[in-house]
Amino acid sequence: MTLKTKFILLSLSLAAGLLVLGSLAVTRYHSRIPLINRLFYTHPRATNSETPIYPYTGLKPEPNDPNGIYYKDRVIVLMYHDISPKPDDLKSLSVANFDKQLELMRDNNFHWITMNQYRNFILHSSPIPVNAVLLTFDDGYESLYKYAFPVLEKYHAPSASFLIVNTVGNPQHNGVPKLTWEQVELMHKNGIDFFSHTYDSHMYVPTGPSNKKQLPMLASQIYLKDKKRKETEQEYEQRVTSDLKKANDILFQKLGAPNHVLAFPFGAFSKPLLKICNQLGIDITLTVKSGLNKAGQTNGFRVNAGGMTNDPVLQMSLMKQALNRLGNNHFGKPSVPHHFILLTLLVLLILGVFWLWVGWKLFGEKMRRKIGGIAP
Template identity: 40%
Template sequence: MKSQHYVLKLLTLITMLSLIMACSTDLGSKSAAPSITLNGEKIENSGLVQKDDAMYIPASFITDTLGATFETPEEGDVEAGSEELAEGVYYTNKVGVLMYHAVMEDPTDGSIIAPEQFRDHLQWLKDEGFNPISMEQYVAFIHEGGEVPDNAVLITFDDGYENFYTYAYPALKEFNYPAVNFVIVSGVDDPSIPGIKKLSWDQMREMKEHNIAFHNHTFDMHVYGAVNAEGIEQPAAISNLYLPDEKRVETDEEYIARVTEDLSKAEQRLEEELGNTIRAIAFPYGAYNERLLGILDELDIKTSFTVKPGINTSEDALGFRINGGRSDKTAEELLAGLKPEPVELNDNAMLLNGKLVSFSKIIEAKGDQPALYPLREVSNALGLFIGWDSATKTVTLAQ
């Protein structure tokens, strides 16, 4: 009887402990809500909300923290899109820029496409009446008032992988299409660096003879680096990095010196090996800010490319690009961005820094909670870098 009583007490104690642990775990999960940092600094009271695997922020964060204008549009704010175009002409005096990365026989993830897929894309461009142009034509259009054909397209690749030579180059030659590849120069100079094998200088010299250009994707800054002692990471090209040996963050002067040296070295090697006369860059991860743009000015790197989607006018020195490098979508789905639809006002449209943006979803105001807007879409529209640190549940922004 005593043993039964003892067992009953033990079971009761175990149950109570389990309930206490469950409550503690629940409290802990609530306290570990996502946070947000801007340029390495944690933002308190940001209003950040996570809902349905997406992050949302209130208008006050957009205006007060990001310093952007944010307004409800009126009919007159919609750009006149009634320009009469000939049949088969989707835009004129503009350039669509396509972005790719790797081409492999057996794609290992969605950001890599197979050779036959890339060839399908080139065939789609031809069938739909698009006109691929060279990097020289694009630079002349952006900076010198040069003319481009209707439905002009610039085909770009990032990272300088050798599979570009093996698979993309033969297809480009077949269609007689120009293209440009932005190379991580350190991987070309030192093939022993781990990762997907890079192009060689000899391969690039051969391809240059067939109107393929090669430009700057930094010398060795295609990496994330810690920006504080907690280990929050951001792209190295836009961030003051944490120096663990000295237990401090780079000064602005040290940041400028490091980035200037890297980009200058990349341009020097491209000029030495390929005779480049044009200086152009694709930002790693699409990340840039005013400090980086100032360094580009000092180095006379006038042409740059982001990963923001859109079609470029001659005023878009920070080039938009449409991502064509997905293996999980058809050519029609991926390249549909080259056929822009007329902009129309709807319930999800807002003016962000004077530009009409139609959000995929807006969480309506309810009680004391203000209306909330998708943080990633806001960031893309403003040209901000956005990242996610899963270890600390931190959204990282950089501008």
């Protein structure tokens, strides 16, 4: 094989390798490169609980089956927010539809479990009934007490509620009316357990000076206007630790039990946040991504069952087909291992060295021919 042929082959191999390396790097690290992230990846607020998504496509009403077994050793965690007689907000579910949901669950052999049962199943593989369902309510709206609680009592359904602790009984806090501690304590004695939705970190905040890019406060390093810079990782961890610890302390003081569960605001989380939860004894966390939960899955899926567009009948069909429609869902992981990128880079470096060596020899050979051609 001539030097020229070797050089051409090495050049083609090097070009192909660079394309592969670039593709691998973009796939793994796109979130760290804002321009590429904007060009090639879309980031709708899929983790934002204000954007309900109901995967009803292709579903049809199904007859009641009081003996049906749709899944075993799995739990569907249903997520609700506001319950209202006449909803006027997208994420508000009508009382009638909520009642119908529970009626259909009862009539189709679904079994409600408590958070304690769920936690023991996730952490210790404790037995649970077939078609297990955990009902959860976010944000601590007053409507939980006024409208949801009577329906839950009607069906003897246990549930769990996640409180933004600083809003409970706090008239200074703006927004939708929240629960009082008296209401919380009454419901706590009658089948509803209460857990953390942070102390006061349920909001989007700027991550830069322009306010254009905003991310969930609990999962992101925020921009410090007074210091004109972003939080350091240490500052972020101190802030989040303080917020979650304060929520835990107040819940323990009010309810007499340690808090081991956290629902992430907007479903957003990060590796440092998961580490902080572990340090604080929070061993169960919940997102807003749809899926089925199995033993060992400490960061859990939830199916959004609330909202004005909810259809209880199709919701029931979805739950019956959960294994096929939700059972394979998982949290995104880097599709390309870090060591694979390093190995590709090493191969390219070796190819590059050979390419330079062959190119240098080819250049020398051409120079010798040129000098030989003009010699007297």
